[in-house]
Amino acid sequence: MSDKKSLAKASAQEVEHDYATGLAVVAPDAVQNPGMEPHRERMTDKSVKHEKAAARQVAAFFIASIVGSIYSIYAYFAFPLTEELGTVRNNTLFLGLGITLGLLGIGIGAVHWAKTLMPDAEVSEARHQTRGTEDVRARAIEIIKLAENESGFTRRKLIRRSLYGALALFPIPAIFFFGDMNPNKDPQALLRHTMWKKGTRLTKDPNGLPIKASDVTIGSVFHVIPEGLTELHHGKLEEKAKAAVLLVRLDPADLKESAERKSWSYDGIVAYSKICTHVGCPVALYEQHTHHLLCPCHQSTFDVTDECKVVFGPASRPLPQLPITVDAEGYLVAQSDFTEPVGPSFWER
Amino acid sequence: MAFIKRNVNGSRRSPFAAVLVVAAGLALTGGGYAATTAAVASTQPVSAAASAAQTEEGRKLFLANCASCHGKAAEGSAVAPSLIGVGAASVDFQVGTGRMPGQASGPQLEKKPVQFTEEQTAAMAAYVASLAPGPAIPTEEMLATNGDSTRGGELFRINCAMCHNAVGAGGALTEGKYAPALKGVTEKHIYEAMVTGPQNMPVFNDANLTPKDKKDIITYLKFVESNPSAGGYELANLGPVVEGLFTWVFILGFIIAITIWLGAKSN
Numbered sequence: 001m002s003d004k005k006s007l008a009k010a011s012a013q014e015v016e017h018d019y020a021t022g023l024a025v026v027a028p029d030a031v032q033n034p035g036m037e038p039h040r041e042r043m044t045d046k047s048v049k050h051e052k053a054a055a056r057q058v059a060a061f062f063i064a065s066i067v068g069s070i071y072s073i074y075a076y077f078a079f080p081l082t083e084e085l086g087t088v089r090n091n092t093l094f095l096g097l098g099i100t101l102g103l104l105g106i107g108i109g110a111v112h113w114a115k116t117l118m119p120d121a122e123v124s125e126a127r128h129q130t131r132g133t134e135d136v137r138a139r140a141i142e143i144i145k146l147a148e149n150e151s152g153f154t155r156r157k158l159i160r161r162s163l164y165g166a167l168a169l170f171p172i173p174a175i176f177f178f179g180d181m182n183p184n185k186d187p188q189a190l191l192r193h194t195m196w197k198k199g200t201r202l203t204k205d206p207n208g209l210p211i212k213a214s215d216v217t218i219g220s221v222f223h224v225i226p227e228g229l230t231e232l233h234h235g236k237l238e239e240k241a242k243a244a245v246l247l248v249r250l251d252p253a254d255l256k257e258s259a260e261r262k263s264w265s266y267d268g269i270v271a272y273s274k275i276c277t278h279v280g281c282p283v284a285l286y287e288q289h290t291h292h293l294l295c296p297c298h299q300s301t302f303d304v305t306d307e308c309k310v311v312f313g314p315a316s317r318p319l320p321q322l323p324i325t326v327d328a329e330g331y332l333v334a335q336s337d338f339t340e341p342v343g344p345s346f347w348e349r
Numbered sequence: 350m351a352f353i354k355r356n357v358n359g360s361r362r363s364p365f366a367a368v369l370v371v372a373a374g375l376a377l378t379g380g381g382y383a384a385t386t387a388a389v390a391s392t393q394p395v396s397a398a399a400s401a402a403q404t405e406e407g408r409k410l411f412l413a414n415c416a417s418c419h420g421k422a423a424e425g426s427a428v429a430p431s432l433i434g435v436g437a438a439s440v441d442f443q444v445g446t447g448r449m450p451g452q453a454s455g456p457q458l459e460k461k462p463v464q465f466t467e468e469q470t471a472a473m474a475a476y477v478a479s480l481a482p483g484p485a486i487p488t489e490e491m492l493a494t495n496g497d498s499t500r501g502g503e504l505f506r507i508n509c510a511m512c513h514n515a516v517g518a519g520g521a522l523t524e525g526k527y528a529p530a531l532k533g534v535t536e537k538h539i540y541e542a543m544v545t546g547p548q549n550m551p552v553f554n555d556a557n558l559t560p561k562d563k564k565d566i567i568t569y570l571k572f573v574e575s576n577p578s579a580g581g582y583e584l585a586n587l588g589p590v591v592e593g594l595f596t597w598v599f600i601l602g603f604i605i606a607i608t609i610w611l612g613a614k615s616n
Contacts, residue, residue: 042615088579115615204557205507215556219546222557223507248551284511287522287549294523296511301523312523 036122044116054116058109065105072098188348191341194226194243196322201227202247202271202332210331211247216269219288222247224271226334242342244274245322246284247332248304250291256306264323266332271322272308273342276300278315280343293319316345400475407476410469414450423480428454435545436483437474442541444470446534448548456525457548484544491560492536494571501569504562508553516573518586522549532574536567 043050075094081087132140153160201210205223208230216222224245232239252268264270272293276283281297286304292311293302300313308319320342323335341349412421418429425431429451432439443449447461465473474486506515514520517531526549531539543563546552558566584591 040614044615084576085579086577089577089581093581111611120615206503212556215554217552217554219552220554220557221508221551282511285522285528286551287526288546288551289549290523292523296520299523 036124039122042116042120051117054112058113058117061105061109061112063105065102065109068098068101068103068105070098072102074098188341188346191242191343191346194337194342195229195239196226196243196245196334196337198334198336199327200334201327202245202324202334203227203229205244206230212330213266213269213326213332214330216247216249216332218249218251218268220247220249221284221286223274223284241280242275244282245271246274246286246293247271248286248291250305254291254305258307261307261321261323263325264321264335266325269324269332270304271324271332271334272302272304273320273322273338275319275343276315277310277317277319277344278313283319403472403475404479405476406469407472407474407479410465410473411476414465415473418451423477432477432480434481434483435477437478437486438484438541439545439547440474440477441470441486442538442545442547444473445541446538457527460529484541487537487540487544487560491564492540492567493564494536494568496561496565496568498565498569498572501562501565501567501572504558505566505569508558509566512550514586514588516586517570518583531570534570536571539567539570 044054045051072095075091075098079087079090079094081091148154202222202224203210203226205225208225208227210227211222211224224247225240226243226245229236229239229243247269248271249267249269252265255265255268255270257265274282274284276295276297278295278298278300281295283293283295283300283302285294285296286292287294291304293304293308295301295313295315298314300315301311302308302315302319303311307321310316310318320338320340322338324332325335327333411419411423415423415432418426419432420426420429423432425433440449444465445463445467447463448458450464451458452461463470477483478485505513505517509517512520512522512528513531514528519528519530521527528550534542540563542550543553543558543566544555553563578586584595
């Protein structure tokens with residue numbers, strides 16, 4: 001205890017530091033230092049009984065940690081991972097509980113020890129001035145000047161200027177690297193075209209089997225990918241992300257089609273892009289009776305009977321429609337690519 | 350409600366006779382139907398189990414319990430759809446899950462205690478199936494959960510998960526409607542829902558999802574239902590919102606409590 005008190009006294013003296021070299025503005029009405037709060041003795045300082053109890057508690061935490069660590073080894077063997085997926089659950093749970101107890105026991109024990117048994121005398125340590133003395137500052141300038149002199153930085157123009165040139169050029173390659181991260185020289189071309197073209201058959205996701213118009217009964221929903229997508233060797237997901245289509249058959253009397261889109265549907269069968277025009281989530285929650293198509297991300301709702309116009313939510317454009325017809329064998333085919341870019345808006349759209 | 354009780358005496362005719370009658374009926378009506386229309390694979394003529402007596406009992410039950418909304422000849426009305434051609438599967442699903450008879454109009458007719466016995470439901474199904482061809486009640490063999498659950502999972506994620514959640518926990522639709530959770534729903538009702546498209550659910554006919562696809566989907570659903578989640582407590586399987594809320598409230602709360610304890614002075 002006496003050691004602690006002398007330490008506190010020493011730091012109190014440091015407070016009366018010499019400010020003569022500093023730039024601090026000392027305001028006459030500055031807040032007065034209220035000084036240290038009076039020291040409050042803990043129960044463990046006052047009674048031996050409490051001190052011993054605290055010591056036992058700390059030891060108990062450490063012993064709990066030992067138990068936890070041993071238990072985690074036991075749990076590793078008692079709840080083995082097998083072929084059955086569900087075994088992961090108990091293995092992770094009990095192994096984790098053991099390790100948690102092992103670590104928390106040490107942590108809580110150490111903190112409890114420090115709080116109850118280690119000395120808790122308040123100590124103040126004054127902050128030092130940040131500005132160096134005049135001597136130190138003069139010496140620093142001297143060193144810089146000496147270095148400049150010895151390296152010849154000002155004197156040797158060739159070296160200096162070539163170094164400037166080197167420094168100016170070294171970031172340039174990065175412009176090319178980052179420029180190349182753009183997957184396409186013209187991102188617009190990438191966004192405007194999908195795999196669909198005249199005569200591409202509409203096929204089922206995921207097996208790629210073609211769909212007959214007669215298979216699509218009223219109220220049916222087909223999740224559609226373009227023919228040939230499953231055979232792509234690379235870029236399959238990129239193409240699918242743009243070309244995914246939802247195929248629905250409605251009573252032709254329910255459809256409100258504008259004159260130029262009359263030929264885009266086939267006997268009440270309509271195909272729309274599944275990529276939301278808001279931020280590109282797959283819009284696939286189709287309600288058979290209301291003919292609403294709901295996007296699960298932000299609740300944009302599209303009316304399938306009315307050219308997929310937005311009836312609710314943050315999307316600002318209708319879903320692009322894929323013009324379809326049937327081929328000689330009765331399979332549904334695309335008449336062309338989408339006539340507008342699919343997915344979210346972008347500047348040039 | 351006045352249910353008409355009547356014992357169906359199945360022993361009057363031998364099962365063989367029924368098969369013969371149905372076979373003759375199939376050749377006449379089914380064959381003729383198939384020749385004139387592009388029949389979809391799932392629509393089958395009158396179920397083989399239906400007998401004339403059962404159909405008659407079904408008609409009486411229908412008139413007493415359903416006709417006020419669906420019309421005396423099941424032709425539908427302003428408040429209820431026509432039941433001509435919806436098939437036995439539709440009746441078995443709607444009545445078998447208690448959704449029908451409807452209790453009150455609302456955004457969606459909900460599952461509630463079943464109002465009819467299995468025999469009564471079968472009779473009504475037979476009656477509705479006798480009106481026009483429609484999806485039949487699936488057989489035991491079609492419902493066995495010995496399909497390919499991996500393939501079923503993929504098909505479920507493509508065709509169903511957007512509404513019903515990746516593990517069938519259900520989810521919200523527009524204006525108070527919702528896709529119900531699929532846990533605890535029988536194999537038969539799952540199959541019938543896919544074939545008939547109850548309420549706002551779209552139809553998945555056999556050309557879209559083949560009976561094998563449906564079997565795989567049911568196998569997958571029963572697999573996730575009977576296998577505990579590998580990730581521990583599911584928090585109703587509702588995904589990142591619930592998990593995030595749990596983390597913010599309980600885990601962050603625990604961290605704050607520890608921090609306060611660390612900074613507090615011991616007494």
